[in-house]
Amino acid sequence: MDGDYETVSGTYETESTVKGSRFIAVVQRCPDADSIREALEGISARYPNATHYCYAAVFGGRSRGERFSDNGEPSGTAGRPILSVLRGSGLSDTICVVVRYFGGTLLGTGGLVQAYTDSASSVLGTCGRSRMVYCRTYRADLSYDMHSKLIPRLKGISLGEPECEYSDRVGCMFLVREDDAERFERLFSDVTGGSVLPRHLGNGYAEIRL
Numbered sequence: 225m226d227g228d229y230e231t232v233s234g235t236y237e238t239e240s241t242v243k244g245s246r247f248i249a250v251v252q253r254c255p256d257a258d259s260i261r262e263a264l265e266g267i268s269a270r271y272p273n274a275t276h277y278c279y280a281a282v283f284g285g286r287s288r289g290e291r292f293s294d295n296g297e298p299s300g301t302a303g304r305p306i307l308s309v310l311r312g313s314g315l316s317d318t319i320c321v322v323v324r325y326f327g328g329t330l331l332g333t334g335g336l337v338q339a340y341t342d343s344a345s346s347v348l349g350t351c352g353r354s355r356m357v358y359c360r361t362y363r364a365d366l367s368y369d370m371h372s373k374l375i376p377r378l379k380g381i382s383l384g385e386p387e388c389e390y391s392d393r394v395g396c397m398f399l400v401r402e403d404d405a406e407r408f409e410r411l412f413s414d415v416t417g418g419s420v421l422p423r424h425l426g427n428g429y430a431e432i433r434l
Contacts, residue, residue: 227358227402229286231317233433236351242339244327248274249347254281254319260291263319275326278340280307281319285356285429288316297324301336309344315353320344356429359383360405362398362422364412371396374415381408383430398422399430 292303
């Protein structure tokens, strides 16, 4: 569990109006610092000629690098409030951008902080989440008989249902947490009588929708 973290599962948007100013909050996946510019370019293309594109991003999995910008708003009134909400969400690999179209009425420092905080809270309150789980990937080619015996025994060990391809045999891909790897291999050997051993293809993060 130490290597696991949560991230946003897609792109989500909410919109509000405060004293004539239009605030559009967008949250989406942002795995690294290089993704920030791409996200900002995409959002500015969807919402051109806005007065401000303020954002905060938390990225790098559990290492949680951070960036934020007021993008011309008074210092501390936009980027930091968005970052505070994003930190509180517990998400990583996520950027929250709040687009503002100025409506002609000044909101003042306190009003801006409240508006950006509320916008970020609104969109982060609606977004779906995924858990990124650090695990091992295995592959095995099974007879149909072995497959029918093995799969029920792996519930609670293998993450989700294995991806399987069916032909004369069943080729299966399994995702297994590091802590469960030894138990997985032992059970596999027991069920197949040692005639089939899973091939460890590598380690990495797998996405589990919550």
